[in-house]
Amino acid sequence: MATSTQVAAVILIILPYIFCYLAASSDPGHITPSNHPREMALYPYDFTIFYPGHHCRTCHLLKPARSKHCSICKRCVAKQDHHCIFINNCVGYGNIHWFLLLLFTTGLLIAYASYTGLNLLWGEIIQAFPDRGSSWLDVFRKSPSWSSYFGLWGWAMQQMTRMSAVTLLCLLTNPLVWGLLGYHIYLIWAGTTTNESLKWSDWQAEMKDGFVFKRKLAEDRQKDLSIEPAWTRWPAESQQTVVRTEDGRPPQDARAMGVGDWQRVWNLAEVENLYDLGFWDNLGDVFRGPRRSARI
Numbered sequence: 001m002a003t004s005t006q007v008a009a010v011i012l013i014i015l016p017y018i019f020c021y022l023a024a025s026s027d028p029g030h031i032t033p034s035n036h037p038r039e040m041a042l043y044p045y046d047f048t049i050f051y052p053g054h055h056c057r058t059c060h061l062l063k064p065a066r067s068k069h070c071s072i073c074k075r076c077v078a079k080q081d082h083h084c085i086f087i088n089n090c091v092g093y094g095n096i097h098w099f100l101l102l103l104f105t106t107g108l109l110i111a112y113a114s115y116t117g118l119n120l121l122w123g124e125i126i127q128a129f130p131d132r133g134s135s136w137l138d139v140f141r142k143s144p145s146w147s148s149y150f151g152l153w154g155w156a157m158q159q160m161t162r163m164s165a166v167t168l169l170c171l172l173t174n175p176l177v178w179g180l181l182g183y184h185i186y187l188i189w190a191g192t193t194t195n196e197s198l199k200w201s202d203w204q205a206e207m208k209d210g211f212v213f214k215r216k217l218a219e220d221r222q223k224d225l226s227i228e229p230a231w232t233r234w235p236a237e238s239q240q241t242v243v244r245t246e247d248g249r250p251p252q253d254a255r256a257m258g259v260g261d262w263q264r265v266w267n268l269a270e271v272e273n274l275y276d277l278g279f280w281d282n283l284g285d286v287f288r289g290p291r292r293s294a295r296i
C-alpha cells in the first residue's frame with residue numbers, strides 16, 4: 001500500500017507535466033477574423049499605452065487593447081505576455097493561468113527534490129561520521145573549519161554521484177523558477193504584463209525628459225465604433241489620454257483627444273493604469289477571465 005506521502009510525491013511529480021501540456025497546447029488567445037469581435041470586447045483602450053485604430057500589418061486586423069503580434073507564432077495574441085521558449089507557445093490571455101500553475105508546481109517539485117536530495121546526503125554524512133553529532137548545527141560546530149564542513153558534503157556527493165548531480169541541478173534551478181514566478185506575481189499586483197511593462201518603462205524615460213502630457217477624456221465622449229468596441233466586459237473605462245510630443249511642448253493639434261488643459265507628467269505615479277483593479281481582481285482576471293470570455 002502506498003503511504004499518503006508517496007501519493008503526494010507522485011502527484012507533485014505529475015502536476016508540472018500536466019500543466020506544461022496544458023500551457024503548451026492551449027490557445028494563448030490567437031486573434032482570428034471569426035473571434036475578433038470577442039477579443040475586442042475583452043479590454044477597453046486606455047489611451048495611454050493602447051490607442052484604437054492600429055491595424056496589425058501581418059494579420060490586417062484591428063489590434064485589440066493589450067494584444068500583440070507574435071513574430072514567432074505569426075499571429076496576434078490577446079493580452080500577450082511573452083513568447084515562452086520553454087513551452088514553445090505564447091503566454092497570453094488564454095493560457096497564462098496554466099503557465100503560472102506550471103511555474104508554481106515546478107517550483108514545489110524542485111524545492112521538494114532539493115530538500116530530499118540534501119536529506120539523503122545528510123544521512124550519509126551522519127552515518128559515516130557519528131562522532132560529529134546528528135544535527136546540522138552540531139556538525140557545523142564540531143568541524144574545525146568551513147573547508148572541513150564542506151569537505152564532508154563533498155565526500156557525501158562522491159558516494160552518491162548521480163543523485164548529487166540531480167540535487168545540485170534542482171538547487172541551482174530553484175532561483176530561476178521562483179524568480180520567474182515572483183516576477184509574474186509582481187506583474188499581476190501591478191496590473192500589467194511583460195509586454196506592457198516594457199511599454200511603461202519607455203513611458204517612464206519619456207516622462208523624465210518632460211515630453212509626456214495628459215488630459216481628461218470627456219465623460220460623454222462619442223466612440224468611433226469603426227475602431228473601438230461599443231462595450232467591453234472590463235469594469236472600468238479610461239478617464240485620461242496620455243501623449244508624448246516631439247518638442248517637449250503641449251500638443252498643439254486641435255483635433256487631439258480629450259478636454260481641458262494638458263498637464264505635463266513627470267512620473268508614472270501620475271498616470272492611471274486602467275488595467276489595474278487591485279491584486280485580487282487582477283488575479284481573478286488571470287484565472288477566471290478565460291472562462292468568462294467563453295460566454296461573450
Ligand SMILES: [Zn+2]
Pocket residue numbers: 056057058059060068069070074075076
Ligand atoms: Zn498580427
Ligand SMILES: [Zn+2]
Pocket residue numbers: 070071072073074082083084089090091
Ligand atoms: Zn508566440
